[in-house]
Amino acid sequence: MMQQMIKETLLLFGKKYGYSAEILVQAPGRVNLIGEHTDYNDGFVLPCAINYNTLVASRPRSDYQVNVIAVDFDGKDNFELNKPITQSENSWANYVRGVFKYIQEIHPDFTGMDLVIHGNVPLGAGLSSSAALEISIATTIKTLHNLDIDPKELAKICQKAENQFVGMNCGIMDQFISTLGEKDHALLIDCRNLETVSISIPTDISVVIINSNVKHGLVDSEYNLRRQQCEEAASILNVTKLRDATIELLEQHKTQMSDVIYRRAKHIITENARTLEAARALSENNISKMGELMQESHLSMKDDFEITAPAVDCLVNIVKSVLGDKGGVRMTGGGFGGCIVALAPKEMVDEIRQTVEKEYQNQTNLKESFYLCHAVNGAGSVNI
Ligand code: GAF
Secondary structure (H helix, E strand, O other): OHHHHHHHHHHHHHHHHOOOOOEEEEEEEEEEOOOOOOHHHOOEEOEEEEEEEEEEEEEEOOOOEEEEEEHHHOEEEEEEOOOOOOOOOOHHHHHHHHHHHHHHHHOOOOOOEEEEEEEOOOOOOOOOHHHHHHHHHHHHHHHHOOOOOOHHHHHHHHHHHHHHHHOOOOOOHHHHHHHHOOOOEEEEEEOOOOEEEEEEOOOOEEEEEEEOOOOOOOHHHHHHHHHHHHHHHHHHHOOOOHHHOOHHHHHHOHHHOOHHHHHHHHHHHHHHHHHHHHHHHHHOOOHHHHHHHHHHHHHHHHHOOOOOOHHHHHHHHHHHHHHHHHOEEEEOOOOOOOEEEEEEEHHHHHHHHHHHHHHHHHHHOOOOEEEEEOEOOOOEEEOO
16 A cells, blocks of 8 residues: 555656655654543543555755645645745645744755655544644655754644644644654654653564544544643643642542533543553553453543544444453544544454444444554665
């Protein structure tokens, strides 16, 4: 699949620009095993980068023109680096423009380039196609122009582009793991100081991702609202971020907050604790403990943070009915639809797939998509 995509990207580059690409860069999507909405609360997350990526073929120009062809959006964009970079009407183009704008803030002198973007990270599925796009562009600029940008800094620049140029108030998880992901490992990331612990994914366990194909129109506004609610809770609890709060502190202040704010804070506080426990369980190959924590995480997202959807809950229940205590399953990503992730013994994957095929559509009238994944390295150059 990857080889085919590489071939298509390079061929298209030659066809559209009349010369061949100088470099090809890839940035992966991600799946988060546990720790949802904790990143912007300075908390803990446990994602891995996955074998679905965005590719960017490029060649530098001597002028300040940037030409972009985005295969999967059937779109084009053009702008100049010696003029202020402004918003585009095409939402995909703003992810690209935003990254250029904020890299330019620290490295103002680089010249333009011709680009072709092509990827296979499912769009809007909670697997971080946006971060893969941002990081693939940032890595391209950095590599083509030999800019001195540390990988954590690169992730922060892309987060800033998404927060301030696109208007999505995301945390750092997606950009971080797309840059710093490690083959066969999940990363426990402390989103306060950006320190990481690599946790090896047991070799007899598969990372199964199933897309519910539920699409929610209000993902960005609901996401930004959750973030505001967490900030409100932190302010009532008189802590900098919910990372600093405990359940005891929350209970002491329960009467000072609405039920909704209480439940939002409860999810974050308990999810942080679960994520730390899960990192321990996974490193000890204790998959049944991991399964319990993933189940609790899902229920907390459903009842307290209210970011799941009925069809997603249904999908989780179907997979859980197959797995029992032999693995774990939960919704993954920002929520309001999208994907679930399961950690399943390799020999159970076929049974999971067959059961979902048989039951999900019957119960929801929706058809799932199934992705068998493994953890890969973060962004980098691809040999051409
Ligand atoms: C989205 C955001 F981009 C991340 O920063 C994170 O908050 C995630 O939702 C939820 O855990 O992917």
